Amino acid sequence: xxxxxxxxPDLNLQxxxxxxxxxxxxxxxxxxxxxxxxxxxxxxxxxxxSPELQDWVEGIRPTTKLWLxxxxxSDVRIGGIARSxxxxxxxxxxxxxxxxxxxxxxxxxxxxxxxxxxxxxLFTDVIAGNRLxxxxxxxxxxxxxxxxxxxxPIRNFEVLISQLVGASILPKQKLxxxxx
Numbered sequence: 001x002x003x004x005x006x007x008x009p010d011l012n013l014q015x016x017x018x019x020x021x022x023x024x025x026x027x028x029x030x031x032x033x034x035x036x037x038x039x040x041x042x043x044x045x046x047x048x049x050s051p052e053l054q055d056w057v058e059g060i061r062p063t064t065k066l067w068l069x070x071x072x073x074s075d076v077r078i079g080g081i082a083r084s085x086x087x088x089x090x091x092x093x094x095x096x097x098x099x100x101x102x103x104x105x106x107x108x109x110x111x112x113x114x115x116x117x118x119x120x121x122l123f124t125d126v127i128a129g130n131r132l133x134x135x136x137x138x139x140x141x142x143x144x145x146x147x148x149x150x151x152x153p154i155r156n157f158e159v160l161i162s163q164l165v166g167a168s169i170l171p172k173q174k175l176x177x178x179x180x
Contacts, residue, residue: 006127009138010116017041017118017139018056025064028116028135032065032108034101036119037078037089039141041068047077048084057085065115067104069093071124095119096127105132 011028013019017040025033038044041053049057060066068089070078075091082089088107093100105112117134119125120141129136 006130007122008130009122009126009136011136012138013140015140016142018052020056020060020118020137020139022060022063025060025116030064030114030116030135032067032105032110032115033060034067034069034104034115034117034129034134035087036095036117036121036125037068037070037081038072039143040118040120040125040139041142042081043142047080049081054085057087065108065110067108069095069101069104071095093128095124096131098128098132101128101132101134105134 011024017035020033035041042049057066066087068078068082068085068087070089070091071093072078073092078089078091088104090100090104095101101117105115108115112133113135115134116137117125117129117132118137118139119129120139122138126136126138
């Protein structure tokens with residue numbers, strides 16, 4: 001696989017993880033989600049999940065297996081978030097390494113193609129998920145209040161580098177809206 005393919009998400013929500021609905025998950029025939037934590041689910045200094053995130057997890061949980069996989073090493077912080085969501089978690093993933101992602105996939109007991117890696121970073125979450133053969137979903141980061149007005153330099157740098165190697169954060173597939 002070439003670098004541009006590693007950096008290419010299957011789906012770019014262009015909004016927060018909270019917009020990932022059970023309908024979208026079903027549309028892509030996904031049965032499991034591996035979720036990054038920092039800035040994917042919560043701002044970087046948060047120690048518990050917001051009520052909105054708790055509601056989102058409860059809406060997804062009936063049809064989808066969920067695991068948290070974080071590069072963060074703080075069991076106090078990441079464990080607290082995981083406990084507030086009642087979800088299993090893995091620390092110190094060192095993404096884009098796939099070793100700890102494999103542990104979550106194995107624990108879900110699902111084919112890797114039915115599991116999505118969901119994260120806000122191209123160089124960690126998307127690369128790791130693509131290396132393992134997972135469906136990859138890029139979401140906009142959750143930032144602390146007041147930070148949203150600043151630029152997001154890490155993400156901007158990742159987008160620039162991905163474009164230089166021929167990748168795009170545009171999704172491989174277009175999200176189709178169900179019209180009912």
